[in-house]
Amino acid sequence: MRALISIDYTNDFVATDGKLTTGEAGQAIEEALFAVTTQYFQQGDYVVFAIDGHDPSDQFHPENRLFPPHNVIGTSGRELYGALADFYRENQADKTVYWIDKRHYSAFSGTDLDIRLRERGITELCLTGVCTDICVLHTAVDAYNLGYRLVIPKAAVASFDASGHEWALRHFENTLGAKII
Template sequence: MRALLSIDYTNDFVATDGNLTTGKAGQAIEEALVAVTKEYFQQGDLVVFAIDGHDPSDHYHPENNLFPAHNVIGTSGRNLYGSLADFYQEHQKKDNVLWIDKRHYSAFSGTDLDIRLRERGITELCLTGVCTDICVLHTAVDAYNLGYQLIIPEKAVASFDAIGHTWALNHFENTLGAKIS
């Protein structure tokens, strides 16, 4: 069984005026990201939206000191970007669509994602979204350590750091054994 994890493809990370935007790099993957999301959904696979949710008044959260306020709970910056938002609006109540709020880079850190995947017998994860070398990377490392097989569609991940993006793709393939498609 397999699932797709759509990681942080939100206005703050992708829109031109987003608070921590990947800009054109993130916008360029929209078509491929939505296509692979629709493919998994139509085949009945689980589609998980793993989305950062922050409170800028939480002075103990390390990201609040590293980055500008982003994906703040209750703001439009946390909404899904572009046509992915349309997909979610249309399908959010389906049994194979799930939203997970996350506080850390990894979609597994502090969430019940692993339990939800194991309940469904999922062994293979396809990771899409942003940022390749931050949240996608940390999610991939945790997934690998939990024993999941990984697929990373190269045209459905992006970063604001081109060098970090390339490094992460190499790391996924050569260190985590991921299939880069």
């Protein structure tokens, strides 16, 4: 069994005026990311939206010292970007679509993601979204350590750091044994 984890493809990370945007790099993957998402959905696979959610007044959250406020809960910046927003609105009631609020880079950190995947017998994860070298990377490392097989569609991940993006893709393949497609 397999699942797709769509990571942080939100207005703040992708839109031109996003608070911590990947800009053109993130916008360029929209079509591929949407195609992969709909393919998994149409085949009955589990589709998880793992979305950063922050409270800028949280004095204990380390990201509040590292990055400007972004993906603030209750703002339009936290909404899914582009065609993915419509996809989620239209399919959110489907039992194969799940939204996870995450506080940390990894979609596994402090969430019930691993439990939900194991309940469904899922052994392979396809990771899409942004940022390749931050949230996608940390999710991939945790998934690897939990024993999941990884697939990363190169055309469906992006970062605001081109060299970090390329390094992460090599790391997925060479260190985590991910299949890069």
